Amino acid sequence: MNIKSISIISLIVLLGCILGLRFKVKNGATQGSINDVRQLAQTPPMGWNSFDSYGVYLYEEAAFANLEAFAKKLKPHGYEYFVIDAGWFGEFKLQEGTLYPAEKHASELNIDEYGLLQPSKTYFPNGLRPIIDRCHELGIKFGIHLMRGIPRVAVEKNTKVKGTEYFARDIADTTSICEWNHQNYGVDMSKPGAQEFYNSLINQMAEWGVDFLKYDDLVPFPDEVEAIANAIEQCGRPIVYSLSPGGDVDVNAIKSFKRANMLRVTHDIWDDQVGLNQSFDAWRKWQGKEESGFWIDMDMIPFGKLQLMSPKPEGVVGNETKKDIAKKIESGELSNVELLAGKGWARQSKFTKDQMYTFITLRALSASPLMMGGNLPTLDDFSLELITHKDVLDCNQNGIMGKLIYEDKDVEIWKTPQKGNDGGWIGLFNRSESYKSFSISMSDLNLEEGKNKYHIYDIWNKTEVNKLNFEINQNGVIFLKYSSQ
Incomplete structure (x- = not known):
């Protein structure tokens, strides 16, 4: 075979590779492109999300204030994702003379000629581009929330699916509607044009400069989970893919879930013991399911000031349930009251200090993504200290979901080994409403006595541990770091 023949063969092989790559991009993901996407989020993502503090009503001025505070308070500690939650496309009815919403979810959405969501003129009069550009100027990655499906208004107008001969009514599944937000219909992925719709939406996100997508109402619909993964993988921009909501998540669908980088496995977690208990339950269920590029997500960190767009109305005590208020x-006892997104009214987080220690220790040991939820410009020093604590971040970013190693009389011990050495972290949790005093052995900690001598440090009490005798407040925790001497 001569040199000319070899050159022709090489050219044919090269063209084949190019055409194969184009086929992947056009028709969705293959195993190779999945592996490329999974190179993202090699450690649990860390950032801020607007929902706990602003519900679905974040507005431009507050977004910029939180972004600047993020750059000063969180970025130096490795936090990198600034995420705007739902509602950024809603033309909300407002309470007269204020920016406070007068409806839970916007009845009017801003969409373009292809049914793609656009920034709210009400809350983001200058669009999202200035915020996204400022994120990138500061070295911060920008994230945004999307709901599964296609806007119902797009189906009503029968907008065209961009780049195709199909229309919104050709792909919408009008029987598939989110239980708690009726703005969208599901997309029937068996219909021509369905994948192209998701591609067009994600391509718009990529063009805007989006680095992180939180996709809601999605986990029960594996076909759409995969369709969005395909869309992300063809868009030409690295985008972290987060699945939400949590709650009842089918472990058997984990193959589809692993097309994403994060999987919510809890309901919305708020500043109460119920949320902590739900997190422990989820930890038990999902321990060991994490891997680099795929993290078990237990929702946001509700520290600091919450629900700022829901001031407590006159006549409301503040501790009523939504059913009580309804x-x-x-009955007419309350008027001019709208039950808004989120839980409760504007407040400082109601967690006790012990609950806060427990919360952040659980997040560290479980390698759950750290997404701060409270308002950053007004964040109190104690909350900031916890979410930026070196041992919390070292343990969390170690990327190993700890396992339950001991359980007795409301005391649980969870252990996370450190990659690459004999050290790690241990949490001793008092799951009861009463004070606990107890003693344990090295074997209870799964540390072999006599073989190695261990140095054990009590992180929150800032003391060396010489005897394994502990006292823990109700709903409290002892957070230990151990290393072989």
Whole structure:
């Protein structure tokens, strides 16, 4: 075979590779492109999300204030994702003379000629581009929330699916509607044009400069989970893919979930013991399911000031449930009260200090993504200290979900080994409403006595541990770091 023949063969092989790559991009992901996407989020993502503090009503001025605070308070500690949650496309009805919403979810959405969501003129009059550009100027990655499906208004207008001969009504599944937000219909992935719709939406996100997508109402619909993964992988921009909501998540669908980088496995977690208990339950269920590029997500960190767009109305005590409030509205006892997104009214987080220690220790040991939820410009020093604590971040970014190693009389011990050495971290949790005093052995900690001598340090009490006798407040924790001497 002569040199000319070899050159022709090489050219044919090269063209084949190029055509194969184009086929992947056009028709969705293959195993090779999945592996490329999974190179993202090699450690649990860390950032801020607007939902706990602003519900679905974040507005431009507050977004910029939180972004600047993020750059000063969180970025130096490795936090990198600034995420705007739902509602950024809603033309909300407002309470007269204020920016406070007068409806839970916007009845009017801003969409373009292809049914693609656009920034709200009400809350983002200058669009999202200035915020995204400022994120990138500061070395911060920008994230945004999307709901599964296609806007119902797009189906009503029968907008065209960009780049195709199909229309919104050709791909919408009008029987598939989110239980708690009726703005969208699901997309029937068996229909021509369905994948192209998701591609067009994600391509718009990539063009805007989006680095992180939180996709909601998605986990029960594996076909759409995969369709969005395909869309991300063809868009030409690295985008971290986060699945939400949590709650009842089918472990058997984990193959589809692993097309994403994060999987929410809890309901919305708020500043109460119920949320902590749900997190422990999820930890038990999902321990060991994490891997580099795929993290078990237990929702945001509700520290600091919360629900700022929901000031407590006159006549409301503040501790009523939504059902209680709804009954009072129905009876006429309360008027001009709208039950808004989120839980409760504007407040400082109601966690006790012990609950806060427990919360952040759980997040560290479980390698759950760290997404701060409270308002950053007004964040108190104690909350900031916890979410930026070196041992919390070292343990969390170690990227190993700890396992339950001991359980007795409301005391649980969870252990996370450190990669590459004999050290690690241990959490001793008092799951009861009463004070606990107890003693354990090295074997209870799964540390072999006599073989190695261990140095053990009590992180929160800032003391060396010489005897394994502990006292823990109700709903409290002892957070230990161990290393072989």
